[in-house]
Amino acid sequence: MKKNLVFTSAGDVTEFYKLWFDEHRNYDIYIYYYGNDNSNKYIEYCDYYKKEKGSKFQNFYKLWNDNEQKFIRDYERILIIDDDIIMSTDDINILFEYSEYYNLWILQPSFDNINDNCIISHPITEKNNYYIFRYTNFIEVNTMLFSNYAIKKCMEIYDPILVGFGIDWLFLWYLGKDKKKYAIIDSISCVNPKNKNTDKREIEKLQSNETRLYNWNYIRKKYNIDLWEHKNYSGIRLKNM
Numbered sequence: 001m002k003k004n005l006v007f008t009s010a011g012d013v014t015e016f017y018k019l020w021f022d023e024h025r026n027y028d029i030y031i032y033y034y035g036n037d038n039s040n041k042y043i044e045y046c047d048y049y050k051k052e053k054g055s056k057f058q059n060f061y062k063l064w065n066d067n068e069q070k071f072i073r074d075y076e077r078i079l080i081i082d083d084d085i086i087m088s089t090d091d092i093n094i095l096f097e098y099s100e101y102y103n104l105w106i107l108q109p110s111f112d113n114i115n116d117n118c119i120i121s122h123p124i125t126e127k128n129n130y131y132i133f134r135y136t137n138f139i140e141v142n143t144m145l146f147s148n149y150a151i152k153k154c155m156e157i158y159d160p161i162l163v164g165f166g167i168d169w170l171f172l173w174y175l176g177k178d179k180k181k182y183a184i185i186d187s188i189s190c191v192n193p194k195n196k197n198t199d200k201r202e203i204e205k206l207q208s209n210e211t212r213l214y215n216w217n218y219i220r221k222k223y224n225i226d227l228w229e230h231k232n233y234s235g236i237r238l239k240n241m
Contacts, residue, residue: 002028004096005075007063009056010042010083011035017045022089026096027079030072032059055163056080057141064155073152076100079145087143087190094188095145098133105150105181106171107133108143112189119192124184124230131186134235137177137228139184141168142192150175159219163207166216173225180233 004027006020012035020029030048033041043049052059060080063069072078077099079092087109099107110127111118120126125140141164146154150171157174158167172182207215219225 001071001074002026003076004028005030005072005078006092007056007060007078007080008032008083009034009052009054009059012037012041014083016083016085017042019087020089020092021045024093025089026093028075030063032056032063034059054160056082057158057167058160058163061155061158061160064151073148076148077145078148078151079143081144082142082192085143085190085192087188091188091190095185098183098185098188099145099147102133102183103147103181104183105147105175105179106139107145107183107185108139109188109190110184110186111192117191117194119194122230124232127189128184128186130237132236132238133183133185133187135180135233136182136184136231137233138172138230139168139182143190144168144171150181157223161215162219163212163215165212166219169225169227170219170223173223177228183235184232186235 006027007030008016009032010016028048029046031042031046032050032052034053035041040049052062057080063072077096079095091109095107095109098104108125111120111125112127113120122138122140124136124138128134153175154171157170
């Protein structure tokens, strides 16, 4: 058992298994497979595997609360990531190293839109060529790397009615958004591809946009969460800039 874990909820329209699985990885891999293949698809690539319908945080929440899987709570750091994110094993290794060295609660890679094929949902997450990394008050839900402390706290507040919308806001609000414990890593970037190669996004098969927004607004009102302006605090700039 390694000290780090990568968790994803994987379907059939993905090629993550070609990217994240080099033998020199410094992390274990746990896959929840929600697709329709009757074989144990992807099982040969990972350390742990289960067939289960659901989004990545819904499935991780099930795993976290499974009494037979309590070893999951012993990992020092956990990356919970969409299965279509384009990023290499080397880059994931370095993300874990950043998290440990700088004692961060949650970090993410930046998003690189150099070929105009990357979804940028929040401008603050786009790669900044002047920085190695930036402290921030927002981390996007699709590539969140947690410390052990942070994931334990976030599983206290997470409600599995949430799929996508609002999870990132909820977690940073609960942990305390103004602390310098969150970072966007500009020296490590990834791609969230625009071309999903499917007629309907996988997340919309789980919940419609309307339902996801309704559920997030319900949680916002329940905890009286006000949204905040995204901002960077400081960071480490490239020496030649």
